[in-house]
Amino acid sequence: xxxxxxxxxxxxxxxxxxxxxxxxxxxxxxxxxxxxxxxxxxxxxxxxxxxxxxxxxxxxxxxxxxxxxxxxxxxxxxxxxxxxxxxxxxxxxxxxxxxxxxxxxxxxxxxxxxxxxxxxxxxxxxxxxxxxxxxxxxxxxxxxxxxxxxxxxxxxxxxxxxxxxxxxxxxxxxxxxxxxxxxxxxxxxxxxxxxxxxxxxxxxxxxxxxxxxxxxxxxxxxxxxxx
Numbered sequence: 001x002x003x004x005x006x007x008x009x010x011x012x013x014x015x016x017x018x019x020x021x022x023x024x025x026x027x028x029x030x031x032x033x034x035x036x037x038x039x040x041x042x043x044x045x046x047x048x049x050x051x052x053x054x055x056x057x058x059x060x061x062x063x064x065x066x067x068x069x070x071x072x073x074x075x076x077x078x079x080x081x082x083x084x085x086x087x088x089x090x091x092x093x094x095x096x097x098x099x100x101x102x103x104x105x106x107x108x109x110x111x112x113x114x115x116x117x118x119x120x121x122x123x124x125x126x127x128x129x130x131x132x133x134x135x136x137x138x139x140x141x142x143x144x145x146x147x148x149x150x151x152x153x154x155x156x157x158x159x160x161x162x163x164x165x166x167x168x169x170x171x172x173x174x175x176x177x178x179x180x181x182x183x184x185x186x187x188x189x190x191x192x193x194x195x196x197x198x199x200x201x202x203x204x205x206x207x208x209x210x211x212x213x214x215x216x217x218x219x220x221x222x223x224x225x226x227x
Contacts, residue, residue, distance in 0.1 A: 005050035023108030037061025
């Protein structure tokens, strides 16, 4: 994904939108704006962006409602931003399928870095990963095409869920700590709470359905894919 990717920023505060536009434009992205969820949804339908930066508290459709709409239709990457740092809000946002969560106030540099990190995880694999397919039991992960199947059923995984599953499938039987999973799914330099990782794993298991038993919890340590 090139730096010229189209980013949609959604916030009812024009000053915050200006800060986000400045930071992302300076980083080389093309930016569009919306002041509420309804306007944002119309823009997404007209010209789907590469990523949405989405405030939680807004008039009309709030960020959580818009996230539900997006996730019902696509795996479009979403980064939540919010002035509320309560863990419940953070976990709820991630449970709904957001790929990252940023608390206000944040630095423009941090926003640009988070956007770049999520977009990197959506990039097509380079030649070294060409044709990479990971299979365990009924689960088939086509890394190159970014597709996941359980038997004949295709799963709509978010970027983060896909990377977590890829990390586990790449090391069957090996126990991966939550910190290791964060580095593999998000890249180095991210601090993600254990509860956030657990939320992503819980959503992943729900989508895996009958194959969820492949992802084992190692209490006090992390997770592993059963051998």
